[in-house]
Amino acid sequence: MxxxxxxxxxxxxxxxxxxxxxxxxxxxxxxxxxxxxxxxxxxxxxxxxxxxxxxxxxxxxxxxxxxxxxxxxxxxxxxxxxxxxxxxxxxxxxxxxxxxxxxxxxxxxxxxxxxxxxxxxxxxxVYDQYFEKEKDIVTGIVQRYVGKNISINLGKADAMLTENEQVKGEVFQPTERIKLYVVEVKNTTKGPKILVSRTHPELVKRLFEAEVTEVKDGIVEIKSIAREAGSRTKIAVWSNDPDVDPVGACVGMNGARVGAVVNELRGEKIDIINWDENPALLIENALSPAKVISVAADPDEKTASVIVPDYQLSLAIGKEGQNARLAARLTGYKIDIKSETQAIESGELPANYMEMAMEEDYQEEEPAENYSGEEDYTSDDLDLYEE
The missing domain is CATH 3.30.1480.10 (NusA, N-terminal domain)
Structure with a gap:
């Protein structure tokens, strides 16, 4: 021998x-x-x-x-x-x-x-090991800055987080642990070349799968994601079990689950809305937290006309148009938002609409809303859960 x-x-x-x-x-x-x-x-x-x-x-x-x-x-x-x-x-x-x-x-x-x-x-x-993790998240250790790129150690291999895949404003320190989305793994003569990202929308989806058991098990589906990395993300969720509230499952007790995802994304705002097969209802949910008076959606042209109260117009559009832009990406519809006054002037609402609305307000005062598991959720409301 x-x-x-x-x-x-x-x-x-x-x-x-x-x-x-x-x-x-x-x-x-x-x-x-x-x-x-x-x-x-x-x-x-x-x-x-x-x-x-x-x-x-x-x-x-x-x-x-x-x-x-x-x-x-x-x-x-x-x-x-x-x-x-x-x-x-x-x-x-x-x-x-x-x-x-x-x-x-x-x-x-x-x-x-x-x-x-x-x-x-x-x-x-090494290639086979990381090829299995393609389209998934991995935990890496920050090694050093190489110009504007960041060298990340993933264990048996290194990856380069390029400037285009970094979230604007995020700064990492050496030895810091961060989660990354593996976009692609290429086999080269010098070893596997691993492309990772912190800006990819699928990163948010994988983080929710890790935090929310119902998402991982397929009970709750994330139907659509629209993200502006570092600022705000909107996700539309749907439950395959009528006894499970999809928004509540993703939010967690006192906002614990969504809070963990927000922390990993360094404070990025996350809006969780209910998915609906009806495009009008989906668009209404997508514009949350703004209130909507009416939605006229054209499924063939993929366009929608939305009317909101005058005082909700800026909220519906969002800062620099972000809320409307994310809602359009989330739903796949081109959304035109008008205020009540604009809708009356264009003839989309009757001339006496404002008087009719005021009468309804006097007849029934709407109570203040707290989260009940049925409303859409935005991470701006996280402070309410922490009380």
């Missing part, structure tokens, strides 16, 4: 996760390569290796001939009979080859072949 070789292969298998079978194949190929360097050709070289003991034998197969023209592949009948009297012309003789007789160059080439195979297998193992 070749104890030293067997121990070396076991260590490599444990530390680098490279199978012994692959390493033994590499050793066989290196021996054939060494023979080629030593003899000039290796077509008639046979390697026999015991997979359990790591014992190996090298043979040079030569054909028995009357007159030897190629000493590498042929042997004379006289010499063959000296080895075994039963040999006749045309027989194949297996002549043992001592690997110790190889020259320095042949030995060095064989060694380099084995090392190259080990490096290739290392890269393949």
């Amino acid at each position: 070749n104890t030293e070789l067997l121990e070396a292969l076991n260590i490599l298998e444990q530390e680098k996760d490279i199978s012994k079978e692959t390493l033994m194949d590499a050793i066989e190929n290196s021996l054939i390569s060494a023979c080629k360097n030593h003899f000039g050709k290796a077509d008639n070289i046979k390697v026999i290796m015991d997979r359990k003991t790591c014992d190996y034998s090298l043979f040079q197969e030569k054909t028995v001939v009357e007159t030897v023209e190629d000493p590498v592949e042929e042997i004379s009948l006289t010499n063959a009979k000296m080895m075994d009297p039963s040999y006749e012309l045309g027989d194949i003789v297996q002549i043992p080859v001592e690997s110790k007789s190889f020259g320095r160059i042949a030995t060095q080439n064989a060694k380099n072949l084995i090392l190259q195979k080990i490096r290739e297998e290392e890269r393949k193992v």
Whole structure:
């Protein structure tokens, strides 16, 4: 038994996760390569290796001939009979080859072949490991800034968080742990190239899957996500179980679940709304926290006209148009928002609409709303849950 070789292969298998079978194949190929360097050709070289003991034998197969023209592949009948009297012309003789007789160059080439195979297998193992994590989140450790990019250690491999995939305003310190979304994993000659992101909308979805059991189990579905990284995200959720409130499940007790996601995203606001097959209701929910008077949606043209109270117009549009922009991305509709006054002037509401609305307000004063599990949620309301 070749104890030293067997121990070396076991260590490599444990530390680098490279199978012994692959390493033994590499050793066989290196021996054939060494023979080629030593003899000039290796077509008639046979390697026999015991997979359990790591014992190996090298043979040079030569054909028995009357007159030897190629000493590498042929042997004379006289010499063959000296080895075994039963040999006749045309027989194949297996002549043992001592690997110790190889020259320095042949030995060095064989060694380099084995090392190259080990490096290739290392890269393949790492690539396979991270390819499985493509379109998922990983935890990385910040190493250093390389220009405007950030070098991230993911364990067995490094990734570069490029400037385009960073959230504006986020600053990380070396050794800090952060969560990243693996956009793509490419296999290169220098090892796997891993593209990670902090701005991808799917990062929010994966974070909710990690925090919300119902999302992970498929009871609650995240139907759509619209994100402006570092500022605000809107997600539309739907429950496959009528007894489970999707918004409440994502918010958690006292806002604990959504709070954990907000903390990981460094305070990014998150609006959670109910998904609805009716586009008008979906658009109304998407414009939350603004109140809506009416929605006229055209599913064919993917356009919608929305009317809101005068005092809700700025809230519906949002700062620099953010709320309306995110609602449009979330629903896939081009949304035109008008105030009551604008709608009356354009004839979309009757001229006496304001008087009718005031009468209704006097008849029934609307009570203050608290979260009941039925309303849409915005992370601006998080303070209410913490009281």
